[in-house]
Amino acid sequence: MSGPARTTVPALPDRTDVVIVGAGPTGLALAAHLASAGVGFLLLDRRPEGAGTSRAGVVHARTLETLEPVGAAAPLVERGLRLTRFGIRRGRHRLATVAFDGLPTPYPYALLLPQYETEAVLLDRVRALGGSGAVRRPYTVTGVGQEPGGAVVTVDGPRGTETVRAAYAVGADGMRSTVREAAGIGYRGGRYAQSFALADVRMEWLPGREEVSMLLGPDGPIVVAPLPGDVFRVVAAVREAPGEPDAAFVQRVLDERAGGQGRVGEVLWSSRFHVHHRIADRYRAGGILLAGDAAHVHSPAGGQGMNIGIQDACALGRALADVLTRGADPDTRLDAYERERRPVAERVISFTDRLTRAATVRSLPVRAGRDATLRLLGLVPAWRTRLAAELAGLRS
Template sequence: MTGNAVLPQSRPLPVRTEVAIVGAGPTGLALAVTLAGAGVDFVLLDRQGEGANTSRAAVVHARTLEVLDELDPAGALSAELIGRGVPVSRFRIRDGVRPLAEIPFDGLRTAHPYALMVPQYETEAVLLQRLRALGGDVHRPYEVTEVAQDADGSGVTLTTATGETLHASYAVGADGGHSTVREAAGIGFTGSAYEESFVLADVAMDWAPGPGEVSLTFGAAGLTVVAPLPGKHYRIVATVADAPAEPDLAFVQRLLDERAPGQATVTALAWSSRFRIHHRVADRYRAGRLLLAGDAAHVHSPAGGQGMNTGIQDGYALGRALATGQLDAYEARRRPVALRVVALTDRMTRVATTRNPALRAVRNAVLPVLARVPALRDRLATELAELDYR
């Protein structure tokens, strides 16, 4: 919601359910679709009005597309999303304008050997469409302010900002890095913050490398990622020591002129934001009948575009665990994945943003050599695509 405005509720809140899901982003939607397909009763709550989200994530990796195929074996779910995006078959690393390494995705052992560039709102729209086809929907805007496990341990009571209550056998926090459910569960969120701020912008521009690759550029000023989006737009993610709250077109152009000179002419700015990133993992994914998934359980650098993908896979794994009564396996399976993703993205960020001239020289000399080793190149492509997490 915006400010303290109170928006009318689109659907009345039930009194009871088996699973209450707090947060209808990609993680919560994936969980709801999984439960709906398995016939498990749930209520999916979100504090925002429909269409009020902003576009953060912009890549759907191969393993996530496989999950969509598992959620809809007919293939319509993944096909719909693919039709809205731009498949990209390579990831190229540069130092300024100098190419250092290329990571190809077209050799991946999957039905989806590419990275799909598509705005997060499209991913959410496709998941919501599938949810509604299965008879489910989102209850919004309902902001959950209190979550308490019942004294007898038989369930959970959730209270909204308007004083309504919902009783559930389980409650899942898919409500982001500042999770109300995680706080109520008393689960620690171990890690720290990056010193730099991150700039995110969607632009129309003439970009010399073109729309056939995702470009990750190293430089003394910081990390810069440029990725194609539908409609001849590009997503820019960059570390900046002190970025303005709403970077304008001139700021984005100066940033690209400094980091990729002669490569970009920005013609329009569709949307921009500044944000700060932590790298943290929840100490546990479960406390009694309270469970965590997605950003409520792990946050990390946007390097590699892992966040939303890991969250959708969390939602699917948790939905299957709830449907089959195998909850003990959920944390054992998914928390090690989060630790691995956080470690990978942290290494990528620190390698990309080092300002030590000696380390930069070693990095720039070693990367081209390593990238010519097929086994290492394929290993990194598989890791980025999250195919090791099947």
């Protein structure tokens, strides 16, 4: 009688320079930067394959700038849809238009494409830079500790329980980060009362495919953004969204808030989510570091979340490369990463919170005042430029 089948999956290495937990956009971007610098790493993710849904849908200018050094900007631009306008409306009435085409960047536009496309490009770059074998799925991290030589990461995977030692462990594993919790780092903030419905749809949309539109109404905002392939992303704040919004639900929301400008044909994918606004007390505890949603989450207003996570990854990749390949002092250099990136997260949380609260006010007099203010501000070039720079991630 034969014994149990033996797995052919190779064992994890006993040791590496950096263990990255979470192979979303942040983890993949960090892996690409480390690979380009010749830093050894292991990228672990609990999912058997990458995301097949679109979730985040925009890559902003600053993010593209940070991805240039690893060769990811050009293929993203090739796949994406370039839009230069962000329109703020109330039903059929335009309140303000923000333009990106005058910004001082090689990428004067918002690049619209599904998150799985962004992840695919980043994974291709990791492989091209020599890190193919270092991306391992599905592996669930069950423990992260520290010892004098660095971090100790325990994982469950196809071969059972394995342990990897590294100089550093990075949590890029989302809002419910196992790495952050293991490090004992607090995560302060709260949750908005509204739920959000998200759907990728095929539809007739009267404003067309030349801009991203945010429509304001008494029941909350709705964002309509074109995606490649004749698809539109619809995101709406609602009191309680269904688990998987269907075409009838999306159509009802559009009818109520968009003044009859949209006619839904087919829902390709949909979901419901709740929005938190939180930030980690620290980005580093010894040999453990945080990036992306593990370090900060906020409202999706403005499409900032994935973008500042990828920007975190760029800054952290530079810092780790300085320490591991150029002999920089670890405490000085890695603490500088937090000093650089945490204020950015604080500003984005504040900005998106103001935008979300302004978009969800229910008082009729307050809404009227908000709309009048937006019309006036929309006539001021300096305000339009500042908002465009904030959305694009170019404000210093």
